[in-house]
């Protein structure tokens with residue numbers, strides 16, 4: 077090449093580079109090429125042809141708008157998951173979505189067969205990981221049982237399992253729950269006396285907070301009054317806890333970096349809530365530390381009823397600061413889940429008064445004037461079924477996710493004991509998943525899928541949980557579904573630790589309240605304004621309802 081032609085060439089190049097028309101055309105071409113390469117998925121993600129993509133999906137941003145609508149509260153998360161399942165995953169098929177959250181790709185696995193694989197067959201490969209840390213670390217710490225993985229989680233689980241021993245149930249747990257139910261009954265009687273309605277959802281929250289803090293921390297928080305007047309004192313801890321959970325849940329759908337919370341309302345709210353919660357929990361911990369020093373920590377370390385949860389963790393040598401997230405993690409588990417389940421159950425009772433009649437009849441026949449004891453759990457199958465059916469339709473943890481540690485193929489029929497679809501069909505594909513991507517499921521959506529629960533899945537039918545005993549007596553017993561089928565209590569090594577406690581507490585509360593009182597619902601209010609869920613980590617009622625009570629003769 078001659079010197080003149082090279083000078084000529086350079087000037088043409090620089091002309092192209094400085095000509096806005098050429099630059100725009102080049103960028104336009106690049107954009108079109110990228111849109112062709114990523115027609116319905118987030119830029120940089122791998123194609124996943126085996127599974128359908130959730131709608132709406134756009135070139136380069138994938139399903140970001142889907143997540144943003146939930147984040148901005150324009151759509152309700154559970155309804156969106158169900159819509160995607162019904163429209164894009166017809167017949168209960170898996171669906172996938174890409175967005176700048178949950179490892180850039182989530183695969184919706186709303187089927188027991190997939191859940192079994194991720195929570196049992198390859199449990200070690202599907203962890204809580206980054207998304208949970210991002211949402212919860214400032215609130216629940218990185219070491220709390222709900223957030224931790226691996227050895228830290230295992231240690232906490234082992235330690236906590238001690239308080240759920242049968243011995244503990246037959247003494248301390250049973251006694252504490254009935255003591256608090258006596259307070260609930262006095263409260264209901266007081267509302268009859270003054271003929272005033274009571275926010276029953278609030279009463280359940282106070283009841284479970286009171287019983288759990290007594291059982292786990294031997295702390296009386298004075299949050300459960302025995303008069304209607306007492307309900308006027310708001311529970312600062314509960315308010316802060318509810319608000320913090322709403323923020324934590326929103327973070328799962330927030331595509332922006334978390335440090336922006338330093339400057340926005342969401343961050344401000346969270347910091348304020350955490351301050352209140354810490355103050356409250358430190359009160360519980362400091363009371364114990366003081367009692368220990370003065371030798372007064374009697375109930376907590378009494379060998380007859382076993383050590384309470386706080387004592388068990390203290391003996392691990394944890395500091396005051398390390399104990400804080402443990403107290404919070406267990407409070408969220410012990411308070412919210414059971415209280416919300418009871419609030420939804422009593423709403424179902426409004427829709428199905430015949431269920432209450434059957435519960436009363438069973439309780440009268442089997443218990444007479446006795447209070448429900450741990451040994452009675454098996455002899456009240458209808459009450460049990462009525463509570464579980466309410467939990468099926470309104471599970472306390474309505475959606476959940478896990479992160480894949482390494483590349484794998486999710487095989488829906490791997491291994492023994494895999495629960496198959498209702499008709500025993502093998503109708504699901506294998507799903508390849510890459511390290512860092514997420515699986516997502518919703519027990520709330522699964523409860524509404526005919527492929528899992530049959531054509532009447534959306535109806536409240538306790539009979540679903542009943543089957544005849546095999547001894548030919550004609551008596552009924554509670555039906556045992558595989559964990560990944562009736563999945564409201566989770567499955568595999570991380571199955572709910574408090575299932576028996578929650579079952580006992582819920583059944584005892586329903587038995588006691590319906591024994592002594594008729595519940596008078598405000599039909600007009602409930603028809604006009606039926607309970608809807610708030611998008612949260614658990615499943616609270618956004619618009620709690622009130623009832624009146626009438627003493628039964």
Ligand code: HEM
Pocket residue numbers: 221222233236406409410411413414417467471472473476563564565566569570571572573574575577578579
């Ligand atoms: C109806 C009431 C309840 C329901 C539906 C329920 C449901 C669940 C679910 C779905 C999980 C799994 C969460 C996850 O891993 O992401 C879980 C875990 C757990 N639950 Fe429950 N729960 C209930 C009541 C309770 C109660 C009363 C306690 C008492 C402390 C409790 C203690 C726990 C604990 C400690 C875990 C963590 C287990 C682990 O990760 O190893 N739960 N529960």
